[in-house]
Amino acid sequence: MAYAVLTVQWTLAGVFLVSAAAKARAFRDTSAMVEQLLARVARSAARRLTRPAALLLVSAEAATGLALLGVRQTARPGLVAALVLTAGFTVLAVLATVSRTEVSCACFGRPTARLGRRHVVRNAFLLALACLGCWGPAAAGVPGAAAPALTICATAAVVVTVVTALYDDIVELLKP
Template sequence: MEDTAMPYVALALRLTLAGVFLVSALMKARSIGDTVAMWTALLKSVRLTGGGLARAASWTLIGVEAVTGVALLAGGALSTPALVAAMVLLSIFSALAMVAARAKLNVACACFGRAAAPLGRRHVWRNLVLLGIAVAGVAVQVDVPLEAGGIAVAAGAAVVITSLTAFYDDIVDLVGGA
């Protein structure tokens, strides 16, 4: 890959993560009942109860995802801190999915708003791929002027990857995966 492509790769990676976090936050807010139910089940599994705590955790997560997504879109000086925030969030999400899978918790993943498949291995894989995107985003950051055509291609790639991520559970179910 030529050095001239690297800034567009970095942009596509950042825009992908921005899209994933913004879509996730928006869909969680739109399906707040499913999001609260997910948190209620997770908190109950560690013997913490109370609808107020689950609701607060839901809205806090929505806010953190939205702020991270906006910071990723902003770029510039916010790029590295936003990518690090994405790495932290995705590490936590991966750990939660691993714990849920190992403990065989019956927690419906409301990762993109609507309650879908039980939180488990498939979500570990998805989150680890997204974590890899965040790590790669930090590794390939380049600050140079960008051309409109390259920006459009990077944005298009980000839309495709964001869409695949948002509908990941549906895709896995469609092809018969676990």
């Protein structure tokens, strides 16, 4: 089970680091998404809060990803942060879906689709991973000499990270 938790840690680290890097690279699109979301809550303050909120979002994702790559002392708080962030993202996706709000998802940088059901599904999967990580045994119990197992963990983490980052593109390809 410790290997599963380690794979979850590395997967979530990859997802958050790729997301933070993509959002930083396409910061204008990230700011536009944040402004659309803030306008739903605080229309008058949306313009003024957009840039700080977008910077906070990118920073929180990067810090979470780095914490998940760290040692036992940072991995557990990183898993909790991943759980909280992913829960928040899931709530936003559900609210956007239910209210049919037009919010462009710039989840991994450039907006690819309207925030909706597909994002709820993706985020529910990530939320399940974060829950497994939080309530599973500490990954620090993994023996250091198990190189083949660590290679499998890393490979699985990379594959899931890539699929997650390209999820919108994959869904579009598979649409009839």
